[in-house]
Amino acid sequence: MLQKTYEVKNMSGIHARPAQKIAEAAQRYTDDVHFIKAGQLYNAKSLLTILSMGAKYKEKISVVATGQGAEEIIEEIGRLLCELKKS
Numbered sequence: 001m002l003q004k005t006y007e008v009k010n011m012s013g014i015h016a017r018p019a020q021k022i023a024e025a026a027q028r029y030t031d032d033v034h035f036i037k038a039g040q041l042y043n044a045k046s047l048l049t050i051l052s053m054g055a056k057y058k059e060k061i062s063v064v065a066t067g068q069g070a071e072e073i074i075e076e077i078g079r080l081l082c083e084l085k086k087s
Contacts, residue, residue: 008056014046020047
């Protein structure tokens with residue numbers, strides 16, 4: 001299991017458009033991939049679950065993945081989170 005923490009960069013938080021991109025990226029990954037926010041686990045493959053997380057500007061969220069390719073999916077989701085500041 002690998003884990004990396006990111007800060008939400010967009011002043012609107014994680015809204016529908018980036019949440020969809022994140023879910024689509026996570027769905028391409030065969031093993032488990034989740035977010036952890038305030039000690040609660042959220043399935044990163046589910047658009048609705050990502051939205052229900054309610055990640056706001058400057059909040060810290062962790063991306064956790066298991067299995068082969070875990071590092072790659074964590075980095076891909078990290079890139080998408082960093083792109084949020086542009087959306």
